[in-house]
Amino acid sequence: MRILLVTYWSYPHIGGVSTHLNIVRSRLEEMGHEVDVLAQHPNLTKYYFVQSGVSIHKQSYLKTAESAVKLIFKRGGIEPTPWILWRETEKYAFELVCNEIPLEDYDLIHAQDIISSYVCRKAKPPHVPLVTSIHSCQATEWIANNEIQVRSRLERDYLSLEEYFGSMSPDCLIVPSRWLSANLSYFHVNHPSESIIPYGLNQKAYRDLLKESETKASLDEAVQKNIDKRKTVIACPARFVVIKGQTYLLQAMRKLADVTENVVCWLIGDGVMRRELEQQVNNLGLGNHVFLLGNRDDVPQLLSQADIVVFPSLQDNLPYSIIEAQSLGKPVVASRTGGIVEMIEEGINGLLAEPRNVQELYEKLLLLIQDEELRAELSREARKRALAVWNDMVMLEQMLHVYEKAVTKGSEPVLWEQDFIAALKYCSKNYKGIKEGGIIHVTSLLGKVLDTASSRPVSNANIHLLDISGVVLRSISSDAVGRFRFHDVQPGNYELGWSVPMSSGLRTRKIVVSTLEPLDIEVTV
Numbered sequence: 001m002r003i004l005l006v007t008y009w010s011y012p013h014i015g016g017v018s019t020h021l022n023i024v025r026s027r028l029e030e031m032g033h034e035v036d037v038l039a040q041h042p043n044l045t046k047y048y049f050v051q052s053g054v055s056i057h058k059q060s061y062l063k064t065a066e067s068a069v070k071l072i073f074k075r076g077g078i079e080p081t082p083w084i085l086w087r088e089t090e091k092y093a094f095e096l097v098c099n100e101i102p103l104e105d106y107d108l109i110h111a112q113d114i115i116s117s118y119v120c121r122k123a124k125p126p127h128v129p130l131v132t133s134i135h136s137c138q139a140t141e142w143i144a145n146n147e148i149q150v151r152s153r154l155e156r157d158y159l160s161l162e163e164y165f166g167s168m169s170p171d172c173l174i175v176p177s178r179w180l181s182a183n184l185s186y187f188h189v190n191h192p193s194e195s196i197i198p199y200g201l202n203q204k205a206y207r208d209l210l211k212e213s214e215t216k217a218s219l220d221e222a223v224q225k226n227i228d229k230r231k232t233v234i235a236c237p238a239r240f241v242v243i244k245g246q247t248y249l250l251q252a253m254r255k256l257a258d259v260t261e262n263v264v265c266w267l268i269g270d271g272v273m274r275r276e277l278e279q280q281v282n283n284l285g286l287g288n289h290v291f292l293l294g295n296r297d298d299v300p301q302l303l304s305q306a307d308i309v310v311f312p313s314l315q316d317n318l319p320y321s322i323i324e325a326q327s328l329g330k331p332v333v334a335s336r337t338g339g340i341v342e343m344i345e346e347g348i349n350g351l352l353a354e355p356r357n358v359q360e361l362y363e364k365l366l367l368l369i370q371d372e373e374l375r376a377e378l379s380r381e382a383r384k385r386a387l388a389v390w391n392d393m394v395m396l397e398q399m400l401h402v403y404e405k406a407v408t409k410g411s412e413p414v415l416w417e418q419d420f421i422a423a424l425k426y427c428s429k430n431y432k433g434i435k436e437g438g439i440i441h442v443t444s445l446l447g448k449v450l451d452t453a454s455s456r457p458v459s460n461a462n463i464h465l466l467d468i469s470g471v472v473l474r475s476i477s478s479d480a481v482g483r484f485r486f487h488d489v490q491p492g493n494y495e496l497g498w499s500v501p502m503s504s505g506l507r508t509r510k511i512v513v514s515t516l517e518p519l520d521i522e523v524t525v
Helices: 016-030 059-076 082-099 114-123 138-144 153-168 178-185 203-212 221-226 246-259 274-283 299-305 320-327 338-342 358-370 372-389 392-409 416-428
Strands: 002-010 034-040 046-049 055-057 108-111 130-133 172-175 194-196 232-237 263-268 290-294 308-311 332-335 350-353 443-450 462-467 472-477 483-489 492-499 507-513 519-524
Touching (some): 002 016, 002 114, 016 034, 016 320, 016 392, 059 416, 082 153, 082 472, 108 114, 130 392, 138 153, 153 416, 172 178, 172 392, 178 194, 178 338, 194 392, 203 320, 203 372, 232 246, 232 299, 246 358, 263 299, 274 290, 299 320, 308 320, 320 332, 320 372, 332 338, 332 358, 350 372, 358 372, 443 462, 443 492, 443 507, 462 483, 472 483, 492 519
Parallel strands (some): 172 194, 232 263, 263 290, 332 350, 443 519
Antiparallel strands (some): 034 046, 443 483, 462 472, 462 492
């Protein structure tokens, strides 16, 4: 088969979607299938085919997309907020890009998120089947993040509808956990062809890594210095975003450091919370106990050297990092939330704590630090579970059955755009304006891009404003004196990303818009 794997998210990227794409692509190719991956480039300026590098720049499509979206809303009698308008413009631009791709050349399309699922349903030919894997529930992440308060009632309904239409767009739906399946049902997702297929890893590779873990030779010098056989190493591999809960882990680490000096914690990853986490480490006096290791391509090797792996997430589905930890026989302390409770049996192969409960997280970590016998028992059981459950070949076999069902079932065209607008109009018909009881307030976000070495302004830098779910809202370039401005920004938390032309990387930071006064910031490249 010729298969197209599609994701709206950037690739490669920190997180489970990238890990899943890597595994699925490589295993399908080993089986003789021809596989392409279409994703957003890491610098967020284009979509590209990962293998060939062929790319389509987004900027030329955004103006056309915004005009079309405004017309769609006008015809539907809906007055969108800037946030809704921007999100829909981004999705429509992606659709315009997909319209230029010969999707009819593929035997099957496998989308990896609700945005690419919805877009592919509209852009693909009727005869090409669509399978979608859902890896998280974005709508409930807004609630878990405590960010939902800044969204108007219309915007909350918009998020619910987005979850519904993205999940109901494919011919066959795949979810990795019972929790996610149940969570989607709150948004009336009841797909007639849904399959629950847990994730998997190459267990042979992790068995080999276990044999190699007796040596530190594969780790760089900076990390080797942090490995002290007299100290307990706690590893937390996760993106630096609010939903992953590192701020609560640092509070628990302060309590641990007050009890014992012989403990260190590795925060493995990066993200918009980096500055805040660095500041928290300093404020809590944890400089000798907590180390931010940044993005790494040797996470399994790092985990193999840890004594305990911790996941203080506020909400999570079926984290690949827990699967990695269990595959390496590591005891895990994680939040009692989402699909995690399907991965860890309390006191059998790990320990659970309530999300945001610093005291309970501290107590569970301290228990494992002090009780080496319990740690060893949990380690043995964690490895047993990995061998029994987390097998990538079992995952691929089940996935191929879904592919076969989708191909046999065939695909029928559906007017999803009209349905979505009709549903949003129904939700908004009794609202008083675009925000119930009043209007949406907006302000401006200004900034300047400077060169780190010379402090000179940088022109033509690519600047992106993203919401907390990672969806790009606006993309612009800095002017001749390095300045940029985003108009009509609603109060809330955002992610600002920036890069220079010809760069593959993207720097990010968290931006808080809390007043109606223009916010002026400075970033460096």
